Amino acid sequence: MNKTDALIIGAGPTGLFTAHQLKLIGLNCEIVDNLDKIGGQCIELYPDKPIYDIPAVPECTAEQLTNNLINQLKPFNIKFHLSDRVEEVKKDNENWIVKTSNGKIFSTPNIVIAGGVGSFEPRKFSPKECEKFENKSLFYMVKDKAIFDEKIVTIFGGGDSALDWAVELSKNSKVNLIHRRNEFRAAQSTVDKVHELVKAGKINLYTKYQMKSVNGSKNIESIEIKHDNDEIKNIKTDYVLGFFGLIMQLGPIANWGLNINKKNIEVDTEKFETNQKGIYAVGDICTYPGKLKLILSGFHEGALAARACFKLARPNEKYRFEFTTTSSNLLKRLGKKE
């Protein structure tokens, strides 16, 4: 069991800055995130897009913003639990007992949900029968590419993941690549490589087609794909891979007894606390009158929630407001003073 003063759910900009604020006021914290990397939506959805409304930062990309926040956490020792998702939250006297999908257990008086709009999960094929084959002969990610050797693999999608895997798997498998339009949204060098492999007969490319149905008993034997002009093609295949990016799902958060309004968690604007004592929500996932879904609002919300955490984590101490410019306490924590 990991004991901590506060557990942060979500390693996006708001979660990172909340961690900064917690450490600065002398609390320890750990961060859990479903993604395999730090940065949340900024890294998963739009790393290269410039942002122009971070105070005192005239322009930076979402990736730069994330890197700057990580740098700002350098003085502190913060434990990240990536590729892990909080599944269960239960009250045990004064503490919350938190269980993750990887089986980790935390005991903490404070949980700060900085979950964006939930956790990222792969977008799936629309035909219902695809579920039956999921993780057997139909996948949304590749864990062991050796299973595809000498088999027919049909890959759907037009982004980097779809194209990278088409190129990689064409070495040892027969690859069909299917995309809903002629243009791809991947690195130009990969797109060029795919076209080369198509010319060389290593990849069969079908554009303007989408999945219509999958057929097979235990494993997939064939699929039907449908052209924009309604023409239908039947393709023999052993495996199907779908790469349609990730979608955000509220996920298990919905089951923790919180007041939820249109996928957002209702909080007060003093502590950013939910209807459950010791559970806070900050950033895009929280809602209150006047809420703006801006990164800068998340920073403010995290700063206030961190002060509220202090009261529950240090019930016998008094929190004293201090500036980083003048407080020797804070400067020590920042490693700027002995």
Place this chain on the structure above:
Amino acid sequence: MPKITYITHDKQSHTIEVSTGLTVMEGAVQNDIPGIDADCGGGMACATCHVYVKEDWLNKLPKKEEGEEDMLDMAFEPKTNSRLSCQLIVSDEIDGIIVNIPSKQA
């Protein structure tokens, strides 16, 4: 104010007046029309405000930016008349537009 008709997957038709300058997505969210999630809040970053635009109206809309087409790759059952409703600005030119909401957004 321009009128917009949203038809949900279960064939329920909702016609509402939406102020010029808002987006078709905002019109739906502010009026509690079911089926438009708009997770990213209008940033063309999630494809959960996907709608099908009735053919007669398609040409009256401003053309898709490249980023919108990229996001539509990830939408649930995209078609040739698919648009992200967060990119459709309400104006007098599209007064009366009809959009169909897909059965789900993801």
